[in-house]
Amino acid sequence: MEGHDRILQRYLKPDLLIIDDMGMKQLPKRSSEYLFEIIMRRNELKSTMMTSNRPLDDWGKLIGDVPCETAILDRFLHRSELFQLTGRSYC
Numbered sequence: 001m002e003g004h005d006r007i008l009q010r011y012l013k014p015d016l017l018i019i020d021d022m023g024m025k026q027l028p029k030r031s032s033e034y035l036f037e038i039i040m041r042r043n044e045l046k047s048t049m050m051t052s053n054r055p056l057d058d059w060g061k062l063i064g065d066v067p068c069e070t071a072i073l074d075r076f077l078h079r080s081e082l083f084q085l086t087g088r089s090y091c
Contacts, residue, residue, distance in 0.1 A: 011038045016047045023054035023062045032068040043075045050076070 011017060017038075027035070042048050056073060060066040 008034070008037065008041075012041055012046075014046070016049065017042065019048070019050040022050050022052040023059065026062050027064055029064065032063040032065040032072070035063070036068050036072050039072050039075050044079070048076070 039048065054062060059073065060069040063069040063072070
């Protein structure tokens with residue numbers, strides 16, 4: 001558990017946490033629990049930005065846990081700004 005707390009602190013400490021390309025791959029088992037804990041503990045205390053090329057409706061499958069996905073989105077989207085970009089990708 002000590003290693004878990006040390007890793008968790010790594011994601012809780014920054015004033016701005018950027019999670020880029022959410023949903024490029026399905027999360028490994030139990031990752032949804034860790035993501036939920038990070039979002040929950042940062043909620044309304046620090047800024048978190050997430051990018052994704054997947055619609056929010058697909059996140060339950062990507063996260064692998066629909067109830068956890070609902071809780072993550074509830075906290076993450078509360079008092080958030082959503083920006084939807086369209087057009088060509090320049091990757």
